[in-house]
Amino acid sequence: MPKQQITTNESAQPIGAYSQGIRVGDFVFVSGQGPLNPATGKTGETVEEQTAQVLENIKAILAAGGASMADVVKVTAHLSDLKYFEAYNKVYATYFPDPKPARTTVGSQLNNILVEIDVIAYVGEK
Numbered sequence: 001m002p003k004q005q006i007t008t009n010e011s012a013q014p015i016g017a018y019s020q021g022i023r024v025g026d027f028v029f030v031s032g033q034g035p036l037n038p039a040t041g042k043t044g045e046t047v048e049e050q051t052a053q054v055l056e057n058i059k060a061i062l063a064a065g066g067a068s069m070a071d072v073v074k075v076t077a078h079l080s081d082l083k084y085f086e087a088y089n090k091v092y093a094t095y096f097p098d099p100k101p102a103r104t105t106v107g108s109q110l111n112n113i114l115v116e117i118d119v120i121a122y123v124g125e126k
Helices: 047-064 082-093
Strands: 004-006 021-024 027-033 072-079 102-107 115-122
Touching: 021 047, 027 047, 047 082, 047 115, 072 082, 082 102
Parallel strands: 072 102
Antiparallel strands: 004 021, 021 027, 027 115, 072 115
C-alpha cells in the first residue's frame, strides 16, 4: 500500500522534516503535535490550554485524513513535567469517546512547550 501524505492548514505546519500525518491503508499516523494555534501563531500558557490546542491540531489532521478522534487506537503523550498529569488528563479525557485509546504518557524534555502528543487511528471496519 502506498503512503499518502496528509496536510491541512487547520493545524500547525511542520517545523522540521516530517509530515503532519500519513495514511497507509486503514491506518492514519499523526506526527507529534505541539500547542501552536495555526490561526494566531500563539501558544497557550497553561497545560490545559496547550493540551486542548494540541488535540485540536490532531483532530484537524485526522479529519484531513478521513478519521476522527473516535478512530484513535493509540496515543503517546509527552509532558514537560509529570506534575501536569492531572490537569492534562482532565482535558484529554474530554476529547476521546469510550472506549478510550491505549495511551502512554511520559515526562520528556520539551523545548518551550508543556505537552506534545502523537496518535494512530484505525479507519477500517467499525
